[in-house]
Amino acid sequence: MLDVSYNWDQVQVPQSLRDFEKRWSNRNHPIDFSGVWRFRELLPFAQDDQIITIGEGQTMLKASNPVAQYAGLNDDCLYLQYEGLNPSGSFKDNGMTAASTHAVMVGAKVAACASTGNTSASLAVYASVAQKFKVVVFVGSGKIAFGKLSQALDYGAKTVQIQGDFDDALARVREVCNQEGIYLCNSVNPFRLEGQKSIMFRVLESLNWEVPDWIVVPGGNLGNSSAFGKAFMELKELGLIDRIPRLAIINAQGANTLYQLYEQEGIRWNGGNYDRAASTDFFTQMDQENRRASTLASAIEINRPVNFSKSLRALDVCNGVVREVTDQQILDAKAQVGAGGLGCEPASAASVAGAKLLKSEGVIASSDRVVCILTGHQLKDPNATVAYHSATDEHMDEKLTSHGVNKAPFSNGPIVVENDLDKIIKVIRSF
Numbered sequence: 001m002l003d004v005s006y007n008w009d010q011v012q013v014p015q016s017l018r019d020f021e022k023r024w025s026n027r028n029h030p031i032d033f034s035g036v037w038r039f040r041e042l043l044p045f046a047q048d049d050q051i052i053t054i055g056e057g058q059t060m061l062k063a064s065n066p067v068a069q070y071a072g073l074n075d076d077c078l079y080l081q082y083e084g085l086n087p088s089g090s091f092k093d094n095g096m097t098a099a100s101t102h103a104v105m106v107g108a109k110v111a112a113c114a115s116t117g118n119t120s121a122s123l124a125v126y127a128s129v130a131q132k133f134k135v136v137v138f139v140g141s142g143k144i145a146f147g148k149l150s151q152a153l154d155y156g157a158k159t160v161q162i163q164g165d166f167d168d169a170l171a172r173v174r175e176v177c178n179q180e181g182i183y184l185c186n187s188v189n190p191f192r193l194e195g196q197k198s199i200m201f202r203v204l205e206s207l208n209w210e211v212p213d214w215i216v217v218p219g220g221n222l223g224n225s226s227a228f229g230k231a232f233m234e235l236k237e238l239g240l241i242d243r244i245p246r247l248a249i250i251n252a253q254g255a256n257t258l259y260q261l262y263e264q265e266g267i268r269w270n271g272g273n274y275d276r277a278a279s280t281d282f283f284t285q286m287d288q289e290n291r292r293a294s295t296l297a298s299a300i301e302i303n304r305p306v307n308f309s310k311s312l313r314a315l316d317v318c319n320g321v322v323r324e325v326t327d328q329q330i331l332d333a334k335a336q337v338g339a340g341g342l343g344c345e346p347a348s349a350a351s352v353a354g355a356k357l358l359k360s361e362g363v364i365a366s367s368d369r370v371v372c373i374l375t376g377h378q379l380k381d382p383n384a385t386v387a388y389h390s391a392t393d394e395h396m397d398e399k400l401t402s403h404g405v406n407k408a409p410f411s412n413g414p415i416v417v418e419n420d421l422d423k424i425i426k427v428i429r430s431f
């Protein structure tokens with residue numbers, strides 16, 4: 001795994017974090033307008049005129065009391081960082097602006113990624129805006145939500161649907177990139193993680209540069225969590241913050257490799273000397289048994305996270321914990337996030353389900369300030385949303401039940417009424 005490291009002595013980092021904020025008023029300046037490049041001195045690998053941006057990172061942090069109550073936290077203690085507001089509808093744009101910039105810097109003519117959907121949507125939009133390189137995306141068959149697939153197709157990416165899941169697609173795209181000299185845009189690309197650090201810069205900025213107690217993030221390929229750990233490590237090193245929040249990474253139960261390795265096998269970063277033999281044995285056994293990830297939160301349906309080692313570093317830096325949540329917990333939390341004002345896709349709601357779980361365990365206190373990252377927009381996966389809300393006591397969607405979702409306590413299904421004014425009014429009055 002490659003890591004980007006800077007010689008900070010040679011970077012003119014603003015002395016006050018507020019200097020980044022001031023750039024916000026400069027709305028006509030494309031680089032200041034970006035919620036990633038506004039912080040460019042903290043990811044200083046490109047010149048201003050090399051940056052490819054579409055105004056990503058105009059996202060917001062919002063306290064949500066309904067969601068706080070659901071998770072068992074006090075009012076004003078739970079915040080949602082809404083990364084679904086990005087141009088392609090997910091956090092991936094934070095990383096893809098950085099990877100696309102680097103791709104053009106090194107003269108790439110073709111870029112590629114494997115994707116559970118959001119990475120491909122994001123790469124496709126940057127390629128269509130930059131018009132400097134072509135894109136090939138690899139997706140597993142039947143494994144991608146339609147909202148996401150439609151984006152890749154519409155932005156003109158060549159889409160290769162291979163028989164297999166995300167883990168298969170990623171293994172193949174890495175081979176293809178090596179063999180064909182194609183620029184790889186999965187989060188194994190360290191420049192992507194540089195862009196994703198900015199999610200934490202914006203969280204801190206929104207909290208008036210006060211460090212929260214917890215950051216809770218869904219874990220799939222573990223790029224976000226790795227980037228967040230690096231962001232806090234560097235901010236502390238630069239003297240821009242004086243303490244580091246705790247990090248909770250939340251796996252879906254059906255894709256819980258990190259949970260198993262960190263919480264059950266007890267593997268720790270240990271200054272970089274983590275127990276490689278134990279993790280290699282784990283993955284070898286996984287291959288021998290052909291164990292496949294399976295969750296309705298398709299964005300995190302990943303069993304072989306490429307950023308495993310970097311996430312161990314992040315957990316070390318942030319005194320972190322890892323938890324697993326069921327698809328039932330994820331979809332219930334998702335419905336609460338939606339009803340609380342900011343819709344998200346299933347994977348994102350793992351963060352809220354995880355915060356609730358950690359509160360019930362007493363790991364998170366009810367007065368802790370907790371930031372849950374909503375990684376993707378609600379419209380990415382409407383099938384999951386409609387299936388949950390259409391559930392009744394008599395009928396549950398088969399796809400839900402096959403993933404252990406047997407009830408929908410927060411469903412809000414459509415009410416069927418005859419086309420008759422009196423009957424419609426009767427129904428409305430019954431609300």
Ligand SMILES: Cc1ncc(COP(=O)(O)O)c(C=O)c1O
Nearest residue numbers: 118220221222223224299375376
């Ligand atoms: C919506 C959403 N949430 C979470 C993740 C997982 O993020 P990471 O791979 O950085 O752990 C993804 C990755 O595809 C995603 O699309």
